[in-house]
Amino acid sequence: MRTPEFQGTHLWDRLCWAKENLDGVQSDYRVIYEDNIDECAKILVPDPNWMACALQGDILPPVWVYWELAKDEAEEGFTKHTRGNLLHETKPIGPMTEEEAIEYLIKKDCPPDVWQTYNEGNRQKMVICKKKQLPNTREWRNAWKINQELLAA
Amino acid sequence: MAHGKIKADTLEHSTVGSLDTQYIVKGSAKAWLKHHSGTAVIYNSFNHSSLSDIGTGRNQCNLTNAMSSGNNSCTGSDEAGITLISNQVGMTTSTYSSDHISTGGSWQDAGNCSTQMCGDLA
Numbered sequence: 001m002r003t004p005e006f007q008g009t010h011l012w013d014r015l016c017w018a019k020e021n022l023d024g025v026q027s028d029y030r031v032i033y034e035d036n037i038d039e040c041a042k043i044l045v046p047d048p049n050w051m052a053c054a055l056q057g058d059i060l061p062p063v064w065v066y067w068e069l070a071k072d073e074a075e076e077g078f079t080k081h082t083r084g085n086l087l088h089e090t091k092p093i094g095p096m097t098e099e100e101a102i103e104y105l106i107k108k109d110c111p112p113d114v115w116q117t118y119n120e121g122n123r124q125k126m127v128i129c130k131k132k133q134l135p136n137t138r139e140w141r142n143a144w145k146i147n148q149e150l151l152a153a
Numbered sequence: 154m155a156h157g158k159i160k161a162d163t164l165e166h167s168t169v170g171s172l173d174t175q176y177i178v179k180g181s182a183k184a185w186l187k188h189h190s191g192t193a194v195i196y197n198s199f200n201h202s203s204l205s206d207i208g209t210g211r212n213q214c215n216l217t218n219a220m221s222s223g224n225n226s227c228t229g230s231d232e233a234g235i236t237l238i239s240n241q242v243g244m245t246t247s248t249y250s251s252d253h254i255s256t257g258g259s260w261q262d263a264g265n266c267s268t269q270m271c272g273d274l275a
Contacts, residue, residue: 011218012274015200043206045193050202080222084275109203109215138191141209
């Protein structure tokens with residue numbers, strides 16, 4: 001199915017179209033990241049409907065749009081977005097592979113100080129793995145950390 | 154695909170009255186999510202890009218179409234009965250948290266977690 005020409009269409013309306021026309025895609029990828037040394041590792045799971053949009057292409061805005069909105073929100077005195085039109089008027093990004101979609105998602109939903117410097121310093125702060133590589137049980141969940149020895153092997 | 158468009162400010166029923174369409178635009182949920190907090194499995198959703206399992210009973214939910222401001226109304230529930238919204242992660246225009254606690258007051262993983270976000274879209 002071809003994606004309609006969506007540039008200029010409200011992003012929410014595009015998501016409505018995708019919900020009606022695309023089947024969700026459950027990704028097997030998981031992104032493990034640590035953004036606070038005092039907290040456990042966090043696990044990012046892609047949304048199936050979002051992944052379907054990413055694979056289909058021409059629905060989602062380029063990731064830099066989210067960075068611009070995040071910049072606005074970080075400013076002192078922010079009350080509401082005044083550049084939300086970037087989401088709707090910027091030319092949508094084309095089809096991605098599942099791996100490219102995960103990379104996009106990391107840059108959208110993981111803290112920038114994690115993905116920008118994930119392999120610098122004395123421990124790796126982020127890793128992409130498959131679901132089956134996660135522990136089988138939730139035991140000691142709040143103490144989970146990225147296994148640095150496994151990464152070095 | 155052709156995009157038909159009906160523009161109307163009011164919907165009127167033949168006998169029971171009329172309704173301004175702004176009630177629908179402003180009053181309907183802008184995002185919803187059904188998930189398991191422990192496995193972070195997403196059963197079904199709308200307007201979410203991802204879900205982060207950030208610890209026992211705690212999830213951060215990320216939106217695709219951000220909200221206009223961080224002052225939104227978000228509610229949730231789970232099969233255990235107690236869900237807190239945005240307890241651990243402050244609500245932003247594009248994220249909120251769905252946290253689940255036991256009756257004893259500690260975090261606990263829960264199934265059948267559902268959340269709905271109302272507010273204005275960016």
